[in-house]
Amino acid sequence: xxLAGVSLEVPQETLFCLVGxxxxxKTTFIRIASxxxxxxxxxxxxxxxxxxxxxxxxxxxxxxxPQEGNAGRILSAWENIYYYLLARGMxxxxxxxxxxxxxxxLGLWEIKDSLTMKLSGGFRRRVLAAxxxxxxxxxxxxDEPTAGLDPIARREFWGYIRGMVREGQTIIFSTHMLNxxxxxxxxxxxxxxxxxxxxGTPSEAxxxxxxxxxVVLKGRVSPSILEGKEHRTHGxxxxxxxxxxxxxxxVERAIREGIEATVRPVGLEDAFVKVMEGDAQVP
Amino acid sequence: MLKFLxxxxxxxxxxxxxxxxxxxxxxxxxxxxxxxxYFILMFGGDRSSILHALAGGxxxxxxxxxxxxxxxxxxxxxxxxxxxxxxxxxLPPLAYVLGKLLGSLLxxxxxxxxxxxxxxxxVGYQRIVIISFLALMLLGTLMGCISFTMAxxxxxxxxxxxxxxxxxxxxxYLPPVYYPCESLPLFIRGxxxxxxxxxxxxxxxxxxxxxRVSQQGILLRWIYLTCVTLALAVLSIKISRWREP
Numbered sequence: 001x002x003l004a005g006v007s008l009e010v011p012q013e014t015l016f017c018l019v020g021x022x023x024x025x026k027t028t029f030i031r032i033a034s035x036x037x038x039x040x041x042x043x044x045x046x047x048x049x050x051x052x053x054x055x056x057x058x059x060x061x062x063x064x065x066p067q068e069g070n071a072g073r074i075l076s077a078w079e080n081i082y083y084y085l086l087a088r089g090m091x092x093x094x095x096x097x098x099x100x101x102x103x104x105x106l107g108l109w110e111i112k113d114s115l116t117m118k119l120s121g122g123f124r125r126r127v128l129a130a131x132x133x134x135x136x137x138x139x140x141x142x143d144e145p146t147a148g149l150d151p152i153a154r155r156e157f158w159g160y161i162r163g164m165v166r167e168g169q170t171i172i173f174s175t176h177m178l179n180x181x182x183x184x185x186x187x188x189x190x191x192x193x194x195x196x197x198x199x200g201t202p203s204e205a206x207x208x209x210x211x212x213x214x215v216v217l218k219g220r221v222s223p224s225i226l227e228g229k230e231h232r233t234h235g236x237x238x239x240x241x242x243x244x245x246x247x248x249x250x251v252e253r254a255i256r257e258g259i260e261a262t263v264r265p266v267g268l269e270d271a272f273v274k275v276m277e278g279d280a281q282v283p
Numbered sequence: 284m285l286k287f288l289x290x291x292x293x294x295x296x297x298x299x300x301x302x303x304x305x306x307x308x309x310x311x312x313x314x315x316x317x318x319x320x321y322f323i324l325m326f327g328g329d330r331s332s333i334l335h336a337l338a339g340g341x342x343x344x345x346x347x348x349x350x351x352x353x354x355x356x357x358x359x360x361x362x363x364x365x366x367x368x369x370x371x372x373x374l375p376p377l378a379y380v381l382g383k384l385l386g387s388l389l390x391x392x393x394x395x396x397x398x399x400x401x402x403x404x405x406v407g408y409q410r411i412v413i414i415s416f417l418a419l420m421l422l423g424t425l426m427g428c429i430s431f432t433m434a435x436x437x438x439x440x441x442x443x444x445x446x447x448x449x450x451x452x453x454x455x456y457l458p459p460v461y462y463p464c465e466s467l468p469l470f471i472r473g474x475x476x477x478x479x480x481x482x483x484x485x486x487x488x489x490x491x492x493x494x495r496v497s498q499q500g501i502l503l504r505w506i507y508l509t510c511v512t513l514a515l516a517v518l519s520i521k522i523s524r525w526r527e528p
Contacts, residue, residue, distance in 0.1 A: 034371035037527045055526060056373075064371040069364035074301035084365075086293035087382075088372045089286045115304075131368065141371070 003028055003039070003194045010172060010187070012047070015165050017185035018174040019272060025194040026174040027067050030141045033172070034064040046139055063088075063135035067143035067174075071116045071127040078103065078112040084131045102134035105160045107153060121148045129157065133164065140164070142173035146180065158184045182206075182268035190275050198275050205271040211241035214270055215250045218260040225253050232273075241266065290374050294382020295389065298355065302390055313394035319461045330405075331493065332462075337402040338487040339461035342480050344395035345419035346455055348387040349426020350447040355383060356434030357443040376525040384427045388420065395419055406491045414490045418483045418508070425479055425512040428519035435524040460484045463494055482508045 003025045010016045018026045031037035033044055035055040043050065049057040071080050078099060085095035103109045106126050111119060116127055125148050132140055146154045161171055162184065175181050181188060182202045190198040190205075198205060211230065217238040229250075231240040240250055247263050254261035302308045320336040328336070360366040369379060399415045430447075437443060454460075458475045459467055464485070467475055475481050482504050488494045489501050496504070 031367075031527075035526060036367050036370045059371060060373045062371050064368055066364040066367045069368065070362060073297075073363055073365075074304045075297065079297075079300065083293045083297045084368065087290050087297070087369060087374050087378075089290055089374070092289075135372070 003032070003042075003191075006042075006191070006194070006196055008189060008196060008199065010170065012170050013165060013168050014170060014186040015161060015184055016170070016172045017181045017188045018172065018191060019176070019178060019181055019188060019268075020174075020191035021276060024191045026191055027143055028194075029191070030064065030143050030172065030174060034062050034141045035059055036064070061138045062141065063132045063137035063139075064141040065129050065132035065143060065145055069128045071124045071131070074115055074117055076113050077108055077116055077119065077123070077127045077130075080116055080127050081131050081134055085134055088135055090135075098134045098136060099130075102130045105156070105163075106130050106133075107156050122150060122153060125149060126153060126157070133160070137169070139170045139172065142171065144174055144176065146175065146177060154180065178269040178272055179267060188268065190272060192276055198271075202268050205268055205275075206266055208271045209241065209266040209274055211266060212243055213241070213247040213263055214266050215240040215242065215247050215254075215261055215263045217250070217254055219258070221254075221259060222257065225250060225257075241270070287375065287378055290378040291382040291385060294374075294379055295386035298383055298386025299389060313397075317394070317398070319456075334402065334405065334491060334493045335462055335488070337398050337405070338484050338491060338493060339455070340398045341395055341402070341415050341419060341487055342422065342460050342484045343451075343455050344391045344398070345422040345483065346426050346480055347447075347451060348391040348419075348423045349384070349428075349430055350450055351430075352383050352387055352427050353430035353434050353447050354443050356431055357437055357440055360434065361437075361440045370525055376523070377520070380427060380431050380519075383431075384424055387427070388423055391419075391423070402487075402491055406493075408491065411487070411490050415487050418486050421508050421512050422479060422483045425508075425515050428512070428515045432519045432523045454478060454480045465494075479508060479511050482511075 006025070006029065008029075018029060020026050028037065032039050033046060033051060035051050035058050038052065044052065046058045047061050049061070051058045071077075073080070075083070081099045081102065082095055085098055086092065090098065100109070103112055106129065108123070108126055108130060111123060116124055119127070125145070129142065129145050132142065146157060149157060158180070165171055165186075173185075185202060188198070188200065188202050188205055189196055198208070217225070217240065219236060221238050226238065226240065229240050229242055229246065231238055233239075240247075242250065251261045251263055317340055320333065320340055323332045323336045356366070366379075395415075399412045402415070403409050403411045433446070434443070458478045458481045460480050464472055464475060464481065476485070485494070485496065486501065486504050486508070489496050489504075
């Protein structure tokens with residue numbers, strides 16, 4: 001996907017999230033910024049260095065976890081990380097320490113001697129993430145890092161990442177898991193068709209949704225429940241956006257009519273849908 | 284410099300370790316190299332044919348050590364995405380290529396070393412081992428550069444397909460590597476001699492007294508092989524796509 005007119009500044013020492021539909025240009029952005037891909041025009045600077053003209057200087061500062069990477073070679077989990085760190089130029093002792101520290105933090109130490117080709121997809125993904133994270137790079141790019149990870153592994157992962165940010169690293173990641181993005185990231189940028197449509201904090205993004213609550217109704221919903229309320233229908237699911245009192249009344253009626261209903265405050269996902277559908281007034 | 288060597292060695296180890304764990308990969312190269320010798324022996328070949336086959340086997344080892352890297356490069360780029368991770372790192376592309384070549388060279392030794400020792404034993408000239416090894420390194424580097432360049436230009440894993448095997452046939456089994464150059468019609472000998480695998484085979488055959496050329500002729504062949512290797516290395520650096528356009 002080509003990027004066009006993308007102007008973006010990522011503050012240092014933050015956890016910066018890129019979201020967008022499939023093919024929006026998130027991976028292209030990561031590939032350009034991490035010096036894997038040469039843009040046809042435009043400028044990109046990483047910690048003051050020109051990623052187009054001075055890629056060698058940028059490469060000393062960055063590491064990347066590719067979206068569809070596969071650590072499934074006939075190497076053990078430990079070997080994958082350790083030799084990758086040596087290839088980056090790290091000293092042997094430091095590489096050993098970093099490998100151990102990162103593997104322990106990401107719950108990989110127990111499988112350190114297992115060949116990655118025999119590991120599950122989630123473990124392979126964690127090994128790949130560990131390779132990028134153990135590098136100690138100032139800027140780490142993670143392309144959909146938690147895809148395929150179980151909830152416990154995801155919590156461990158983000159806990160470790162937040163710690164890295166506190167220690168001064170900058171993490172730029174892309175994801176489709178918007179609940180997760182809302183919880184962990186400091187800044188969010190929404191991209192679609194190669195253009196940025198929103199940039200700000202998750203709280204600022206949520207303000208794009210005028211209502212405070214979202215009620216999801218599942219089943220045959222009578223039109224009277226929805227009368228005068230902002231809603232969207234997807235199959236037999238109806239998403240209703242409203243304020244607290246209305247939400248309570250909708251849920252009460254739904255229960256009386258035997259319809260399954262869930263209610264929660266609006267989140268980044270709702271803001272994302274609004275922005276992508278062109279419903280939100282983006283500042 | 285030490286850092287560069289460490290980076291190169293780590294890439295070599297990442298190449299060697301997986302192959303050592305898959306025995307069939309490890310056996311593939313010696314079998315490919317020694318197969319023509321087997322047929323020659325089966326059909327009662329004379330001493331000269333056996334020596335040609337040994338020289339050819341050594342050239343085959345070095346050619347496949349380079350060409351075999353093409354699949355490695357393509358898989359590491361498009362399937363494992365390791366190359367993407369290495370591009371976005373301080374690793375120089377030269378260290379990557381040299382590491383892959385070093386790893387392959389070490390992996391090819393079990394197939395090339397016995398052939399070199401056997402050749403030295405039959406012709407009674409021990410220095411042929413060193414000479415063959417030098418020719419093997421030059422040819423392996425040359426083929427590695429071709430492999431790397433071609434691999435970086437490929438967009439998918441599928442493209443690599445049968446290319447290394449096809450190149451192997453064109454560079455090893457059709458030209459006079461396993462047989463004397465004189466067997467070819469005069470008008471295509473010049474073309475055949477321009478193929479680097481033939482040059483390497485001629486060097487080994489000269490020092491093994493299989494087919495002698497003049498001192499000036501052998502010097503020219505060394506210079507030609509070295510220059511072609513250097514030219515392809517430079518060309519490889521110029522046109523390879525470490526960073527995608």
